[in-house]
Amino acid sequence: MNDSLVRIENLSKEFQRGSEVTPVLAGLRLEIRRGEFLALMGPSGSGKSTLLNLIGGLDRPTRGSIAVGEDRVETLSDSALTAWRARHIGFVFQFYNLMPSLSALKNVELPLLLTHLSSSQRRKHAETALEIVGLTHRLKHYPHQLSGGEQQRVGIARAIVTDPTLLLCDEPTGDLDRKSGDEILGLLEGLNRQQGKTVLMVTHDPHASARASRIVHLDKGRLVQEAVS
Amino acid sequence: MKFFPLIWGSLKRRKLRTALTVSSIAAAFLLYGYLSAIRSGIEVGIPIAGQDRLIVRHKISLIQLLPASYLGRIEKIEGVKQAVHSTWFGGIYQDAKNFFPQIPVNPADYLRMYPEFRLPPAQLEAWERKRTGAVVGRKTASKFGFKVGDRVPIQGTIWRTAGGATTWEFDIVGIYEGADPAADETQFFFRYDYFDEARMGARGQVGWYIVRVEDPAQSEAVARKIDEEFANSPAETKAESEKAFMQSFAKQVGDIGLIIKAILSAVFFTILLIAGNTMAQGVRERTGEIGVLKAIGFCNRLAMGLVLAESLLVAAIGGGIGLGLAWVLISMGDPTGGAFPVFYFPISDVVMGAVLVCILGLATGLLPGLSALRLQVATALRRL
Numbered sequence: 001m002n003d004s005l006v007r008i009e010n011l012s013k014e015f016q017r018g019s020e021v022t023p024v025l026a027g028l029r030l031e032i033r034r035g036e037f038l039a040l041m042g043p044s045g046s047g048k049s050t051l052l053n054l055i056g057g058l059d060r061p062t063r064g065s066i067a068v069g070e071d072r073v074e075t076l077s078d079s080a081l082t083a084w085r086a087r088h089i090g091f092v093f094q095f096y097n098l099m100p101s102l103s104a105l106k107n108v109e110l111p112l113l114l115t116h117l118s119s120s121q122r123r124k125h126a127e128t129a130l131e132i133v134g135l136t137h138r139l140k141h142y143p144h145q146l147s148g149g150e151q152q153r154v155g156i157a158r159a160i161v162t163d164p165t166l167l168l169c170d171e172p173t174g175d176l177d178r179k180s181g182d183e184i185l186g187l188l189e190g191l192n193r194q195q196g197k198t199v200l201m202v203t204h205d206p207h208a209s210a211r212a213s214r215i216v217h218l219d220k221g222r223l224v225q226e227a228v229s
Numbered sequence: 230m231k232f233f234p235l236i237w238g239s240l241k242r243r244k245l246r247t248a249l250t251v252s253s254i255a256a257a258f259l260l261y262g263y264l265s266a267i268r269s270g271i272e273v274g275i276p277i278a279g280q281d282r283l284i285v286r287h288k289i290s291l292i293q294l295l296p297a298s299y300l301g302r303i304e305k306i307e308g309v310k311q312a313v314h315s316t317w318f319g320g321i322y323q324d325a326k327n328f329f330p331q332i333p334v335n336p337a338d339y340l341r342m343y344p345e346f347r348l349p350p351a352q353l354e355a356w357e358r359k360r361t362g363a364v365v366g367r368k369t370a371s372k373f374g375f376k377v378g379d380r381v382p383i384q385g386t387i388w389r390t391a392g393g394a395t396t397w398e399f400d401i402v403g404i405y406e407g408a409d410p411a412a413d414e415t416q417f418f419f420r421y422d423y424f425d426e427a428r429m430g431a432r433g434q435v436g437w438y439i440v441r442v443e444d445p446a447q448s449e450a451v452a453r454k455i456d457e458e459f460a461n462s463p464a465e466t467k468a469e470s471e472k473a474f475m476q477s478f479a480k481q482v483g484d485i486g487l488i489i490k491a492i493l494s495a496v497f498f499t500i501l502l503i504a505g506n507t508m509a510q511g512v513r514e515r516t517g518e519i520g521v522l523k524a525i526g527f528c529n530r531l532a533m534g535l536v537l538a539e540s541l542l543v544a545a546i547g548g549g550i551g552l553g554l555a556w557v558l559i560s561m562g563d564p565t566g567g568a569f570p571v572f573y574f575p576i577s578d579v580v581m582g583a584v585l586v587c588i589l590g591l592a593t594g595l596l597p598g599l600s601a602l603r604l605q606v607a608t609a610l611r612r613l
Contacts, residue, residue, distance in 0.1 A: 058524055059607040079528055086526020093610070097521040101238030111525045113231050122231075158525070 005166065005198050006032035006055060011064035013050055013221075024050045025221040028064070032166075037192040037199045039212035046218040048202040049170055055200065056089045056168045057081045069165060086114050090159030092188075094171035096151040098143040098158075104130060105139040108157045115162070129157035133187055149180030156187060160197070167191065169201040173208050185211045236539050239515065247543065250507045254547025254589070255554065257500045258582060262555020264489045265578035269411065270569025271485045272475070281310075281445040282342070283452050284474035285438040288465040292317075294434035295464050297425075303438055306458060308451040310443045313338045316421070316436035320383035320397065322373065329369045331383060331417040333424035336364075342439055345412040352377070352403030360423040364403035366414035368571075375401050383417075389429045397427070410573040440468070497589065504547075504593040508540045512597035519601050520609025533602035540594025541587065548586030552579060 013025040024047045032038050040048050053059040055066055057073050066073040068088060076084055098107045108126040117125065130136055133153040143151050152172060159167055169188065173181030189211050191197040201212060209215045217225040240247045285303065287293035294316075303312040318331035336356045340348055348356075348364055356362040365375050375381060379401045389395055399419050407414045425432055442451045452468035459466045469477075512519070519532055527535075556574055563572035 053607045053610075056524070058610065059605075082523065082526055082528045085524065091521075091524050093521070097517065097610075099235070099238060099518060099521075101242050102234060106234055106238075110235070110522070113235075114526050119231065 003034045004031045005034040005036075005069060006030070006200075007065075007067040008055070009065045011051075011054065011066065012062045013047070013054060013059070014062045023221055025054075025061075028221065028223060030216065030223065032198060032200060034198055035192070035196045037189065037211070037213045038201070039209035039215045040200060040202045040218060041204065041206075041209050041215060042218035042224075044204075047221040048218055051218065052168050052170055052200065052202050055166075056091060057085050086111060086162065088165040090162065090164035090167045092152070092155050092159045092167065092169040092172045094174040096143070096148075096155040096175075098151055098154055100143050103140050103142055104135060104146065104154045104157075107143070107154055108161050110158060111162045125161055126157070129161040130154070132160065132191075133157045147180070148176050149183055152176060152180070152184050153187065156184070156191075160191065165198065167197050167199045169199060171202055171204065173203070173205060178207075181205075181208065232535060232538070236535060236542060239511065239535075239539050240542065242515075243511065246507060246511075250504050250543055251547040251550070253503050254500055254544060255551035257496050258548045258551025258586070259555045259558075260496060260551075261493055261582055261585070262552060262559060262574050262578075264492060265582075266555075266559045266572050266574050267569070268485050268489050269575055269578075270563070270572045280470070280472070281442050281448065282471040283440040283442060283448060283455070283468050284471050285440055285452075285455055285466050285468040286436075286474075288456075288467045291437065293464070294431060294436060295438065295466065297433045297435050299438065299459065299464075299466075300435075302458060303440060303455060306451065306454050308442050308444065308447050308454065309440055311338070311342060311441040312438055313342045314421070314435035314438045315339075316424070316434075317387070318383070318385070318419075318424070319387045320385050322381065322383055327373065329366075329372075329415045329417055330413075331419065333421040334418050335421050336418070339418065342441060345408045346405045346416075347408050348403050348405040355402040356420070359400055359402055360420055361398065361400050362402035363399035363417060363419035364405050365401060365417045367404055367406045368414035369417060370401075370404045375404070377401055377403065388424075388431075390427050391429050393429065407571075411571060411575070413571055415571075439471070497585070501589065501592055504540070504543065504589065505596065508536070508543070508593050508597045509600075511539075512536055512601055516604065516609050519604055520606050523604065523606045524610065529602045532604070533598040536598040536601045537591060537594040540597070541590035544586050544590030544593065548582065548589065552582045552586075 008028060008030040011025055011028040012023065015022045015024060028051070040051065042048050050059065054061050055068065055073070057076070061074050064074075071084060071088070073081070073084070099110070102110070105123070105126050108129050109122045112122040112125055127136065127139065130139060133156050135150060135153050135157065138146060138150060143154070146154065167188070172188065173184050176184060185208055188199055188201065192199045201208070203209050215227045216223060285295070287295055297314065300312055300314060303309055313335060315332050315334055318333060320331050321327065322329070336353060340346060340353065352364065356364055363381065369375065381399050381401060383397045383399065385395045385397055388397075390397065405414070421435075440451070440455065442448050448470055452470070455468040456466050523529070523532055556579070559572065559574045563569050
């Protein structure tokens with residue numbers, strides 16, 4: 001049985017500004033297994049976030065292919081890609097990116113607004129997600145009333161509330177102190193180990209990457225090193 | 230409805246800015262309401278002017294009189310169903326500023342011609358019994374405290390009595406009410422036979438005729454026939470539809486419709502810029518948030534729809550407050566203390582106001598909505 005979830009072949013991404021073409025990823029090949037916790041490391045400008053965006057269908061490659069499960073991401077139309085993202089991808093951002101005018105519960109409910117769930121079902125799912133991240137006591141709090149670590153927990157709850165196939169985390173601890181960062185990493189680890197979530201995490205921090213099951217290093221748009229932690 | 234908290238939340242982010250935008254929209258629609266009411270006051274009667282009624286006046290001008298004997302000849306013209314006459318009295322009650330129109334008429338015929346003036350049958354009977362009897366509109370009665378049984382002296386400025394006196398005395402026998410808000414409730418009607426016998430000079434003369442035609446589609450043809458009937462006589466006539474007559478009368482003040490449209494266009498254009506700029510600024514500030522929504526699966530059209538819904542909501546709140554306030558304040562009465570014979574916010578203008586609210590909401594949200602539609606997720610997230 002093939003247990004690979006993400007298969008990337010010959011992936012290139014170039015950005016064009018006027019006549020100037022900047023290659024960011026060049027002929028990259030990568031495979032992520034189902035249930036894996038992969039850390040993607042590399043210096044600034046190495047193409048980590050670009051790769052994350054391409055896998056998550058937020059951007060389109062210049063060349064190459066990205067398959068997630070049975071879906072060829074680069075071949076999907078814009079609208080199909082949007083629907084695919086809603087179904088399969090959970091994003092966790094460095095700066096949490098919560099809606100400041102919505103409570104924690106309403107923030108977590110956001111992805112569920114795109115489903116046919118009733119109001120009470122949406123609320124129940126959101127409460128469950130917030131329970132998983134340990135924030136049942138903060139349901140009605142607004143982002144500005146939460147600490148950074150708590151906001152990131154809400155971000156993770158929002159990412160997992162639709163039970164996505166893949167969790168894409170862009171520097172999830174980059175804005176947190178060590179203690180809060182550890183809690184977030186523990187949470188991601190738990191989601192990976194106990195709930196079998198496939199996690200791809202971009203990070204600069206070796207301490208964070210140490211929690212992953214595999215570490216991949218990128219430099220100048222190419223994979224330069226791979227290690228199993 | 231499930232997206233409402235998201236839309237409402239966006240509005241709550243900058244409470245002061247939202248409040249100011251809503252207030253400016255409310256002020257614009259309050260002004261719209263008042264201008265509509267003023268127009269209704271100046272164009273009094275035009276909205277309910279009968280399609281089947283003609284006004285026949287002297288060809289030279291309205292102040293030239295016509296012979297009362299024309300009545301029988303007009304009634305005999307083919308296509309005429311009914312004809313009555315009226316005359317401008319132009320009197321003053323106590324003080325020149327106490328203006329209200331006084332018109333001598335034949336009671337039953339006149340009320341049959343104008344069913345929009347409702348007078349209780351018993352009061353009509355009393356009017357027909359009493360030669361000095363007069364009926365007055367509810368608005369004028371309330372303003373001056375007239376009630377049935379009162380004797381009201383009116384100072385004639387055009388007409389004197391046969392004895393040379395300028396004061397005419399009338400007995401109030403009834404108070405009529407308008408069947409429609411556009412009906413003029415300020416008029417004071419008294420009996421033509423009393424007026425004709427009691428006046429000094431110009432006996433057997435009337436101001437103008439009101440003619441009801443059998444078929445409104447034939448109004449123009451009937452008007453032509455009437456004018457032909459009196460062509461080459463000492464008093465030639467000009468017949469036209471009641472609506473056209475009233476519009477030309479109202480235009481003596483100026484083209485009110487055009488003036489009001491010009492004012493409102495300027496106001497709404499300004500509001501469009503203010504509200505449009507606010508929306509655009511709001512969306513620019515939330516570029517990252519819109520990017521996040523798109524990242525978690527909100528499609529382009531939904532992102533645009535949320536922005537449009539937000540601008541519609543702002544317009545609806547502001548417009549609703551403005552129109553509602555205008556309705557309440559206008560219902561409380563004419564702020565000039567009676568300069569307008571009618572002063573009300575016509576339902577058709579309220580509906581038009583609601584349509585304008587929608588247009589304003591969509592117009593102010595269109596460009597920001599399009600930028601939300603076109604926003605590239607990766608670009609938006611890079612800005613965070």
